[in-house]
Amino acid sequence: MRSFGRTGISTESGTPQAPAIAPTPRHQRAAQLHPGAWWLWSLSLGTAATRTTNPLLLALLLTTSAYVVATHRAPTPTARSYTAFLKLALAVLLIRLLFAVVLGSPVPGTQVIVTLPEVPLPHWAQGIRLGGRVTAEGLLFALYDGLKLATLLVCVGAANALASPTRLLKSLPGALYEMGVAVVVALAFAPNLIADVQRLRAARRLRGRPDRGLRGLLQVGLPVLEGALERSVALAAAMDARGYGRTADVPASVRRTTTALTLGGLLGVCAGTYGLLTAAGGTYGLPFLLTGLAAALAGLRLGGRRSPRTRYRPDVWNVRACLVAASGVAVAALLTVAASTDPTALHPSTIPLVAPSLPLWPAAAVLLGLLPAFLAPTPTPKEPS
Amino acid sequence: MIRFQDVSVTYDGATEPTVRGVDFEVPEGELVLLAGPSGVGKSTVLGAVSGLVPHFTGGTLRGRVTVAGRDTSTHKPRELADVVGTVGQDPLSHFVTDTVEDELAYGMESLGLPPAVMRRRVEETLDLLGLADLRDRPIATLSGGQQQRVAIGSVLTPHPRVLVLDEPTSALDPAAAEEVLAVVQRLVHDLGTTVLMAEHRLERVIQYADQVALLPGPGEAPVLGSPAEVMAVSPVYPPVVGLGRLAGWSPLPLTVRDARRRAGGLRERLEERQGDIAFEGRAAATSAGLSEPVGAPPRRWFRRAPKAQDTPRSPDPAEVRALAVRRARVQALRHVDLTVTPGETVALMGRNGAGKSTLLNTLVGLVEPSSGSVRVGGAVPHRTAPRDLVRRVGLAPQEPRDLLYADTVAAECTAADRDAGADPGTCRALVSDLLPGITDGTHPRDLSEGQRLALALAVVLTARPPLLLLDEPTRGLDYAAKSRLVTVLRELAAAGHAIVLATHDVELAAELAHRVVLLADGEVIADGPTAEVVVSSPSFAPQVTKILAPQQWLTVAQVRRALA
Known part of the structure; x- marks a missing residue:
């Protein structure tokens, strides 16, 4: 044996190493889109959903995400969770409506649909109502509100279906990798x-x-x-025997620098955030935050040196990934802008009752979210057995 | 390469060392087999090589274990990961990631190999183990044999110089086992890998071993020697050695081929008896069909077992007609017909994933048939209330632990009596008969694999079901536990119980079964008397049959009787 130490990387692996060539694309999974891109896209659509209560826009968002999921979901077990998220979203919507019917609605309305027998409550429970009038306005308000939440949930489901969270965790920086594996193992605990x-x-x-x-x-x-x-316990033993940790x-000196950078960086982030949030610290807030963030990231990167890990076929962040992520972010940004310039179109009024109309420009913006359906590579269908 | 210097291991809370006086060396590039009855500390010795004992399990290790020059007392398992690859008994608890390809790469990632090397080795390993078609599959969807191959592949990719395997073939069908062993042998021959392996099924591995380290009993020092020398004195030995010992061959043959070359004389001596035995075999099969008790007289505790002759017109214990089962878009069974009569023992064989367990689960109503009919003692299993069903059919599942809930053996027995509506003490009496020496206060989890199976069997038998199903009963059992199981099952069959066992163990099927049903892809491809079915199949024929072909002998016991 040549060396017994913990040089880790190459000398002890028992076979000659390949010449140090730069990793060419064949050592990466170019066929798959980077999971970060999918998550950014899905969560951006979710953010967009929180900017509006217009049912037509929300339905458009839902259809957009569902279409991309239908065409691009990976043939993995986590992809099946999409159905579960759909059911959950439906349940949320129904519960919201039920609450509006039973507990009444804060929205004053005139169009009474039905009057339920009201349960008299003692005086200390003032402000809470059980039963009573159910108005069309209240019901519609609850429906819009519930639909917003449901769309957000479906978007999270879409993220799960398009790229499993375990793949996302693999893209963590080296210093955080081991923590990531612990999270993955903990996640696998529940299905088992x-x-x-x-x-x-x-x-x-x-x-x-x-x-x-x-x-x-x-x-x-x-x-x-x-x-x-x-x-x-058995898994922990197996992982240890396979070199985990x-x-x-x-x-x-490197270790000390890492600690200093990470701690100093985090302190800087705290101070910067405080400065931004208080009115007085408007001048030093942003610089502190940015310097802190940079220091913390440098610390993480340096900390990665302690771990000799390499990545097998890492997912690459390529042009496609950029475009997919950008299309999602664009939807979120445009809807946020629209929400401030044209609030009536994005939040159709329920008092008085009006039919919601489809605002042209925000709708076109939502359709930008369909871009991945044409950009992203389609996963090859696999036979189940 | 691996060096044990006067090693003894004492676990916390134990008064006696689990293993002691272990002092041997495994030279580089050799395949050493660790043999011995269950519970002698084979897994402990294997764990000491990878450093998991004592770093992970706790306890005290005295002496020194060095692997490739590294002392395991100063190196943690993770620091040995580049020289030692370990695969434990249960492949499922070994997997860290969820797809095949990522799993193969995991160990290399931990060691920090360059991406280009990783990619090449993953491809090589996929080909070496025949996993190329499964590379993107989630591991949870693979069959047992495929999982075992992935587990071995996952420790092969970092090219360890030492491979430690604990029961690598126990869950595999004969063909898959041969595949895995061929790979191991190729590693030894081509790459010079040092292999230390423990395995109960010696008939599968003994011919590959360069040396055998025998642990004769708990706390006894191991005996190291060439396979033939060690097998001559070993308490555990495969049928080929049993036949060699019976015929007095020296040196002992270890492979079917060696034995065949010696067997000329034996075949001649057996020639004239062949007719009788063949007749006896067929008679056993047909007499079972007529449900006459064969073998020893029924013992006390089978007294109330139902006998077919008492109720000649009662329905068969199991009747399956045109059964098809579809599960999760996979056709698990198609058009299966099977009738089991009282007193008959049927062995279900076939490769991993052929539908054996599904068929058994259908018979106890755990799986609903998609079409066709299943009758167990006249009842439809999945529509019968569990309380009534246990009186018609009992299943000892692949993992006997699933049946056991209580925290002591006594509590388990009391619960079983109550569940089955049997007299108090019935189950306890069964346990004592099946396995003397289990104390009431023992926790079922502390029992050995064989003891746990005996307890599960007793729990199932408490309700005296006329049909007894066993799923892979000999997994993890040594030869002694296996022969006890064979005795018990023979007595049960003699008392009129119909027995169906799904097994990969051809020797067990040869010993026990009157009839063998071969399944492939969910279809019955052969159904007939054991002798006829297994003799004609190269992978399902027991060793004795292969040695003495074309004569139809199945077991060493048969040959011994014929020569007596």
Whole structure:
């Protein structure tokens, strides 16, 4: 053996290293769009949704994101979560409407649809109403509001379907990578737990106990948790044996600089944010914030030296990724501008009741979000088996 | 390459060391097999190589373990990751990422290999292990054999100089096991990798070993020697060695090929008995069909087991007609017909993912058929209340742990009696019969694999189901535990229980089954008496059959009886 130390990178791997050529595109996954681009795009559409309550614009946003998901979602298990997000969004909308019906609405209205029997409440619960008049205005207001929230949820679902969060975590800087893996493993814990519960509940049938009902669920609780814990310990052992958490030797001066930069940078960010938020610190706020941010990023980058990790086929941020992300950001920015210049079109009034109209320019802006449908590479369909 | 110097390991809370006096060296480029009955500390010895013992498991390691010159007491597992690759017993708990390709790259990323090298090695490993078609697949959707290959591939990519494998083939069908072992052998031959491997199924691996380290019993020092020398004294040995010992061959043959070259004389001696035994085999199959008790007289605890002759017109324990099952867009079973009569033992065989477990799960109503009919003792399983169903059919699942909820053996038995509506103490009596020496206060999790299976079997048998299903019962069992299981199952069959077992273990099927049903892609491709089906199949034939072909012998026990 040549060296027993922790030189980490190359000498001990047992085979000659390839000549140091610059990584060419074939070592990267050019076929896939960078997950960051998808997340930026989806979350931008979500942001755009929060700028408006116009149901027509919201529906347009929903359709846009749904179309891109339908054409570009990856054939992975997380992609199936889109349906779950759709259901969740629908549930949110319905609950919002139910609350408006049962608890009444703060919006005064004249068009009474139905009058529910009102439950008299004691005087200390003043301001809360149970039952009573249900007005068309209140209901419509709740619908617009719920739709806004639902669209935001569907956009988050779209992000999940287009690029799984684990792929996104892989793009973290080296210093944060290990934390990222811990998060990924923790994320995988939940689906495993659910699978275990299902398997053990099914196994109850083999013992002649009913496999449905709440009691069954409670009785398998302890074995499921025990099993999950055992698996976590086994996984930790496997990860350790595969080199998770290896560190490279870095000079003490570099280590000290890293700490100084990171801590100083974070302090600068805090001071800068404080300055921006208080009226007095308007002059020093921005410079402090920017310097702090730069120092913290430099610290992170330097900290990455301690980790000898390399990336296998990293996702590249290319022109396509830029365009996809830009199209999303553009939608968000244009709708924000529209919300301040033309508030009546983006927030159709409910008192008095008017039919919402489709404002031309904001609608065109939303359609910009369709750009990825034509720009992004389509994932190749895979046979399920 | 790996050097143990007077190593002993004592776990926290244990009074005795788990292993002691381990003192041997594995030279570079050799494949050393670690053999021994269950519970002698094989996994502990393997863990000491990768440094997981004691850095991860706790406990005290005395002596010195050095790997490629690095002392494991001063190097943590992660600092040994570039020289040692470890695959544990359960591949699922090994995976960090969620797709095949990323998993293969994970270890190299941790070591910081350049991207170009990583890319090349991933492609090479995909080809080497035949995983190229699966590269983008989520690992959770792979079959057991595929997962095992991915697990091995994931530790191969950093090109470790030492490979540590704990039961690499226990979950695999014979063909997949051969594939994995061929890869291991290729690594040893072509790359000079040093391999230390523990495996219960010696018949699969013994011929590849350069040396065998035998751990004869708990706390006993290992015996190191050439495979033939060690097998001559080993308490665990494959059928080929059993036959060699019976025939008095020396040196012992380790491969079917060696044994065949010696077997001329034995074949001649067996020639005249062949007729009787072949007849006996067929008789066993048909007598099972007529549901006459065969073998030993029923013992006390099977007294109330239903017997077909008491109720001659009752429906068969299992009747499957034109069964098809579709699950998650995959056709798991198509047009399966199967009838099991009382007292009959049927072995379901076929590669991983052929539909064996699905068929068993359909019989207990865990899976609903998409078309066709399933009757268990006349009832439709998925429409029958669990309480009634346990009296008709019992399944010991692949992971017996799934059946056990209580925190002591006694509590488990009490619960089983209550579930089955049996007299108090029924289950406990079964446990004592199946496996003497389990104390009431033991936690089911602290039992060994074989003990846990026995407990699960006792729980299932408490309701005295006429149909008993076992899914992969010999996974992780040593030869002694296996032969106890065989005895128990024979007695149950003799008492009139119908038994269906899904297994990859051809030796077990040869010992037990009257009938073998081969499944492939969800279809029955062969169904007939064991001797006829397995003899004609190269991958499902037991070793004794291969050695003594064209004569139709299945087990060493048969040969011994014939020679007696």
